[in-house]
Amino acid sequence: MLSPQKTLDTYYLEARRDLLEVAAMLDRYDEAVKRDGAKAENESKKVSLLEAMEILAQPEHPNANRAEQLLNHFAKIT
Amino acid sequence: MQIIQPHYHAIARTAQDYERMAMSGVVAVCEPAFWAGFDRRHPETFIDYFAQISEFEPTRAAEFGIRHYCWVAVNPKEAENKELTNEVLRQMPEFLGKPTCLGVGETGLHKSTPNEIESLQAHVEMAMKHDQLVLIHTPHLSDKAHGTKTVLEVLAGMDVNPDKIWIDHVEEQTIEPVLDAGYWAGMTLYPVTKCSPRRAVDILEKYPRERLLVNSSADWGPSDPFTLQESIVEFRRRGHSLQAAVEIYHNNPCRFLGQNPKWDIKPITISEE
Structure with a gap:
């Protein structure tokens, strides 16, 4: 490690x-x-990316699960 | 499509690179002198290196139908050794006369120290005196913006012909001042540390292309000569014509390098798509 x-x-x-x-x-x-x-007619993918960066920018992630949070976040985009 | 690799460190690569490049349309590579991964101590080491890239390497490339050209210089990382630099500079004109040597390069800056600046000036002076092309390396990562600015300031204080100078490794934060000053600008495509194939195409779409060169990474470190082909695919995928691609990836190198009469590959036009 x-x-x-x-x-x-x-x-x-x-x-x-x-x-x-x-x-x-x-x-x-x-x-x-x-x-x-x-x-674009549908900007949801751009909005999703910006929201993902807000998640990353949070200073504390006590569970060290940013990747999991992003996957759950991106799952909202179809 | 016929492609020129304007910046390729062949001695660090295997023959398989040549074979695959030939299969993908590469017709010529240009090999600037570069850093060996350690600081060389003896001028003779450079002399042998220059002989390797000006005499032997063209024969290796020719096995695959690829033309090989070279440039000679002391790498900026080794400019702190002034005695070495001066002695190599003294012997460089012999190599500038070789039939496949296109000019002085890559000189430039690494940490932008006084000794590096002195070496850069000496290299550029020699190139102008011998009517040679110049290839200038700009620093990596966090040193890039400052180093590029310093290169431009050094050149502004000298009697140079911008048409004959190619400033390499530009990225989004450095391309404008280089083009504004009238120099040729090169983008070097690396898997991690410099420009990427997609970002290079963004730059090609944003700036006038007449003085832009695109070259792949190809050295002994993490690098990939086929980043050049990646960028061609990306350029074409965005709807640009085959001729537009030829202008950038073949004809622009021919126009810049063709200022040296030793370069006899001419720009081409695709008659029908």
Whole structure:
């Protein structure tokens, strides 16, 4: 099992990459809205992603179950 | 589709890369001098390395029908050794005369120290004196924005031709000042640490493409030369034409590198899609 510091050091860059991909995807959506002059008819997937990030941004997760919370959250999107 | 790999460290890769690249349409690779993973102590080590990439590596690529070109420089990470840097610089003109050497690179900055800046200036001066192209590495991760700004400041204080300078590893936070200053900008696609194939296509859709180059990661670390093909698939998946892809992934490298007469691969036009 990894120590707390080793856990951060091992996975930070991959997590950074994944967050950048999410940021770029949201930018891509905004650029598409600008080009088309209209939002998507159904923005629920974007809203779901933003809500998921709010869950992640909560400082305390005593059960260390962020992934489970996100899976339950994303299950609302069909 | 015919593809150019503008930034590829072949000596760190196996022949299987060449074979697969050939199967996927790669017609030429360009190998800048880079860091070996440790700081070299002897100028002779560089000289042998330059001989390897300018003499031997083209024969290995040719086995698979791929043209191989190179660049020579002292890597920024090794610029702290001034004696070594100066001696390698003294011997570099011999290699600039090799038939497949396209210019001076990759020089640039790593931690943006005074010695790195001095080395960058010396490399650029040599390139301009010998009418060579220049490939400039910009730092990684948290050093990137500051390092890129410093590169631009160094160049602004020198008598350079921006047409002949390619500033590499740009990302969203650094591309604008590089293009605004008139330089060529390169995006390097890495699995984790630099630009990704999708983000590169976002940048291609956002900025004028005339001075943009896309290159894959291909070195001894976690890297994947086929990130370049990934970005081509992503570009095409978004509805861009085959010719638009050819302009970026084949013709733009030809236009930049073709400023050196040793590069004889011409831009191509797809007559019918």
